[in-house]
Amino acid sequence: MDRVLILENDQDWQGILSKALSDRLQVHFWSGGRDLPERLRKEVFEVIILDIRPDQLARNDFLKTVKSRAAVTPIIVTSQTGEPELVVKAIRDGAFDFVPKPYTPEKIRLTVAHALENRSMKNEIDYLRREQDIIYDWNRIVADSPAMKKVIATVKKLANTDSTLLMTGETGTGKSFLSGTIHFNSHRKQKPFIKVNCANIPETLLESELFGHERGAFTDAKKMRVGRFEQANGGTVFLDEIGELSLPLQAKLLRVLEERCFERLGGNQTIYSDIRIIAATNRNVEEMVARGTLREDLYYRINVIRVHLPPLRERPQCFDRIAEYLLVKNCRNIKKYIKGFSPGALKLLKQYNWPGNIRQLSNTIERAVLLEETQVIQEESISLPHPIPVREETVQEPIPRTQDLKKNERDLILTALEKSLWIQKDAADLLGITPRALNYKIKKFGISHHRWRKNK
Template identity: 55%
Template sequence: MASVFVIEDDRRWRACLREALQPMHSVVFTSENTTGYDLLAREAHEAVIINLEAISSNGIERLKELRRVLPYTPLIVTSPLGATEFIVEAVKAGAVDFVPKPYSGTRIKLAVDKALENRSLRDEIDYLRRQQDIIYDFDGIIAASASMKHAMSTIRKLAHSDSVVLMTGETGTGKSILSGAIHFNSARRRKPFVKINCANIPEALLESELFGHEKGAFTSANKTRVGRLEQANGGSVFLDEIGELSLALQAKFLRVLEEKAFERLGGNQTIHSDIRIIAATNKNLDEQVTNGAFREDLYYRVNVLRVHLPPLRNRRECIEPLSYHLLGKICRTARKRIEGFLPEVIALFKDYHWPGNIRELSNTIERSVFLEENRVIHAENVFLPLPARRSDRTDSTLKELTLREKEMILDALEACHWTQKDAASMLGITPRMLNYKVKKYGITHPRWRKNR
């Protein structure tokens, strides 16, 4: 139930408003006088309905005054003065809607519902922005090792610059999160932040994704599309896996860096977009330049402010605090109460090579949370691929781990009704890897034979 404040003298319109809005909303009435406006400034209400009929000579100024006092409260204006010029003035003064008299109860109810919905959406966006600021807060990023502390010290400095940033490091080391930290701690924080993964978009579509296209640019282009670079105007663009760009797209992107200008696919109008580029790659761009796979001139343009993110195996001091951080995040999403890990689990995590880095650690913990029925994660609910484990284990330990892996695969297959694709997703491995392990352990099921 929302509180709606109404400034209205006429008893007939008060009755109409009361009938239309109650009992869905709490309606507070006052007369059109100074006392009513003062009362409105002192009390909190979700929406305001103002009759400008009696004070049409100074109603617009009064509306402007209210907008200054209540910058986020939707103001709905009613008046028999329905001239276009008057409506435009009212909207410019801060009204979110203008309802001319005479109006029906249905019309005023629609105006209030729309205003409340828009306010709710705005509040939600503001909340998400605050949450996003928390997510990308530098102090919330775990850096327990010397190498990661050095990287974070560099990133903090880079955030205040407006130059191109290039982050290097293996897949899963946190480049995406840190690109957001750079943007949301920069002067562009209130402008758009657009992420583009060059490796996930087919080359035929990537040009349109980046630059947009005009209607008729190609067979399926039935309307004009604004590209991601244009959408990000004023903000930042995170170009993940920049090493995957084709040479043709590299040439076009070079112009973006040099002139901040481009044309849509199939168009001839030059579009200017004020953007900051944050690029990332897991490839060795120096080698790609030598091999002719990456333009040397583009390399010099993106390799301005460079920071390297070390792999998780080289910052083992971060593994335990990262594990607890990820556990809390995953448990909130899964609505489970798991408080921590047994010591042997942390030891197992620290002993593992983590080829997939933080992303693999997160997937491993998520699977463990799904399977765990106790308050702490037990080792039997931790699944890690055997080939990447350290090789200094005894034969009995390896045999025990092999049995555990097979049990984890069987549990996942059963939970997913023996659909291998879904089971692979649950386990955080590729369907091809699961198929390999199914054959390795001799796992069969009658349903698979029927589907062949």
């Protein structure tokens, strides 16, 4: 139960406060004496209610003394006076709120509840900031292989620059995580870090998502919307699957990279935004330029600094630590205790080539944790699909009927989704098509799955 310290000399008000708060809080009183600093040093209170005489309020000596001994505890000041100048002075000197006398029990209960909520929110924010610092700590990145050591050494040098960075590598290699690590170890770390997956947003909405729109810019634009580039002012924008941008959007992005400015959709006001852009793709950017799907001038602009993340199969020295980390993470999320892997299970995991890389390994371990009935992951709990050979040359066969062709296409998509644990992005890679094209076919054939957000 939360503890409240009440500094009130009047016995009538002590009774009112005790009656109002004792059903939900541990109520403690201090009626005077010189032991207050020592008591505040030894005991922790979630809220302090401090009654101050008007002459004390003018000097604020008492409030400053209490605040110096309980810096993180919200202090609610009560007093017989409610003069605006004194109220403002109390708030400026650290009071959470000011409640003039006389007040009702309901009023003080509500004020205390707000103070407790405010303290809880601050504690949560501080905790999340500490966790974030830990998550994005260079020292916690598993980089035991020579290839990964080279990558980390490179990005450490680039973290505090504002240069555009291009990350390449297969799906699931950790491009998004590494971009976050770069941001939270740069001079921009106190500003927003915004991730945009260009493949997951329909093309008709992507322009509004990035640049924002004015009211009335299109049929459903009933109010102005701030885009991601504007939201990220002072921070970093991570553009995943940048190759999925249409050519007109690529032209607009080029202007953002060169001039750091843009207009909202339907607007004519130029908006300047100080952002760093980290772009990523799992495709061959040179081939995209050759095919005309990626503008050559944009390619030169994003290819200022390039980092290639090696696939998991090229990081054998990292495998054990990555698997152990993912096991602990999944156990924590599922709230289940597993000590580790059996030698046979770990050998089985190491022999697989992991086309979906770390993301696929994480999903496989999550499934194993759910299925395992002992405290050690056994081979029987591990299910490893075989990659679908979609790009291999096949012997030419008679052209099937349209109906059979549609059925074969649907079956192939279902097989790819099952092998990819129903992750559309990974299934698209196995099929050799873009995520947007796969999403269109999923809607066309009426395919659904309970894990997809739109079906929940």
